[in-house]
Amino acid sequence: MSDSRVEVLQRIRGALKRTGPAAWSVQQSLHDRIASHRISVRPIYGEEVIARFLNKHVAVHGTYDWVDASNDVMDAVVAYLDRHSIAPKVVTGSGSMIDSLSWPNEYTVERRPAVKLDKVAISEAFVGIAETGTLVLLSAPSAPASHNYLPDDQIVLLDIKRVVRYQEDVWTLLRDELARLPRTVSLITGPSKTGDVEQTIEYGAHGPRRLHIILIGS
Incomplete structure (x- = not known):
């Protein structure tokens, strides 16, 4: 342990009026609380989950x-690129929804991390959060985190069954x-x-x- 960390912990211990480690019963109660994943107070909202999610997404300039x-899905992707006069060239990863797409012959589709010259990335969301209109994307070798940051446009596929009420969910x-948790959990609003x-x-x-969601399901 570094000297600076020891000093910080000693100051905390002093502020708590402790001269040594906490009693075993206190340590056990802290470990139990962490392990229980107890959910704290959450705001109540009356909107239906999907309506809330989409309204919040639109409110922050999402489409x-x-x-x-x-x-x-493919028709929606083509329509989006045509609407914004974007060339039919995208970067993407892999996933159950992405892998099921049948790309038109004129499209160039590259499965790789994004670079700063890329214009469009297509991703899959782990879930959406209705409370804030937030998308949750997980990094993996098949889902590079660079897709969330480098292209000008990101199109995110989201299963309607994967919209939850609150972030804690x-x-x-x-x-x-x-x-195990992925290296990166990106919350994008x-x-x-x-x-x-x-x-x-x-x-x-x-x-x-621009952040565009294609919500799939009814």
């Missing part, structure tokens, strides 16, 4: 298409569904933005200028 089935699902310069909102400051 979306809602399709009935995975067979309709995300961590429950991560513990229940994954053997709308396109990248900043108001640092003259208090004027600018998009694309630290990531995509």
Whole structure:
């Protein structure tokens, strides 16, 4: 342990009026509390979950298409790129939804990490959070985190059954569904933005200028 860390811990211990480690009963209660994953107070909202999620997403300058089935996703992708006059070239990873797409012949699709010259990335969300309109994306060799930050446009596929009410629900699902946490858990609410310069909102400051969700299911 570094000297600076020892000093900090000693100061904390002194502020707590302790001269040594906490009693075993105190240590055990702290370990039990951490292990219990107890959920704290959460805000109540009356909106239906999907409506809340989409309204919050739109409120932060996000856009979306809602399709009935995975067979309709490709049409939504093509329509989005055409709408914004974007060339048919994308970077993507792998996943159950992405792997089921049938790409038109004129599309160039590269499965690799993004670089700063890439214009569009297509990703899969682990879940969406209705409380804040947030997308949760997990990094993996098949899902590079660079897709969330470098391209100007990011299109995210989201299964309608994977929208949860609160952020705390995300961590429950991560513990229940994954053997171990990924290196990166990205919580993304709308396109990248900043108001640092003259208090004027600018998009694309630290990531995509546009964030488009394709919500799948009914």
